[in-house]
Amino acid sequence: MPNPVEPQALAERPLDELVACHECDLLMSKPTLRTDEKAHCPRCGYELFAHRHNVVNRSLALVLTALLLYVPANFLPIMQLHLLGQSSDDTVWSGVVGLYNAGMQSVALVVFLCSMAIPLLKLLCQLAVLLSIRLGVGRSHGLFFYRIYHHLRDWGMLEVYLMGVLVAIVKLADMAELSLGLGIVCFISLLLVQVWLEVVMSPHQIWAALSGEDVHAGD
Ligand SMILES: [Zn+2]
Structure with missing residues (x-):
């Protein structure tokens, strides 16, 4: 202590x-x-x-997993809704487009930024930081991206979106026939991988590695 x-x-x-x-x-x-x-x-x-072991390699594996999950989480159906003989597949992206077409452009923009754009930017910043440490190049750019990542941290709100989806499922369950799609599995997995990444990617080791200190970040 x-x-x-x-x-x-x-x-x-x-x-x-x-x-x-x-x-x-x-x-x-x-x-x-x-x-x-x-x-x-x-x-x-x-x-x-x-002080975690093998921080860079473990974090890189988790970032790449999250990036692989990002596409199906946003573009595969989160739920299928069957109502009055019609059925629709709802994805995160179709939700954004639906809000935009319904005249709620500002809400659509907020949902797009917090659920799609900022989470992707965060992952790309983390990837750039980890690659700059792993390959030993562009540390100054790595510091820049890590600063951006810390500014973006509070704006990626996947968990808020997930709560919205769960509330919608509970509310719609009595009104229409619902079935969950593969998208929700990918979305929850993406959320869990990002939480795991937050735990593994120990900030003091990353800052120290970017500053050129020997902290055994790659042990
Ligand atoms: Zn204290």
Whole structure:
């Protein structure tokens, strides 16, 4: 567990030896972690960072899996709706187009950005960051893409979209005959892979690797 820094000792310590808790702002000396160790804040218990093994290769595998799932998740039917003798296949993309054609262009734009464009941009930024570390080229571009990724993190809202789909399924279940499509399986898988990726891709190791520090990110 890291040690809190006495105020009078602050001025003598190099900044890269200090770390602040994201939750309670306690300033501590930065601990040196071995593989699979975690550092917690001694005051509030927040996990400051974890040192994971083989971060880059595992993250790359997850990013590529997420990119493969992205196309079927957005373009395969999430559900089939049968009502009054008519049936329709609903995909994420057809939802965006339907909103646009119904005169709700601004809603269509928000759904398109939060459910399709930003999640894809996030994945492409992560891919660029990981490739720049893996191949040892373009670290400055990697830093740029990783900054963009952190700005985009709060705007990709796949889980909100999924909640909307689930509410629609519950509400429509009494009114029409519904069957779930392969798209929903891919969509949930994409969501789970992205959560897993968030856990594996330890930010302090990625920042350190992009800055050229030896943190064994590729171990
Ligand atoms: Zn704390």
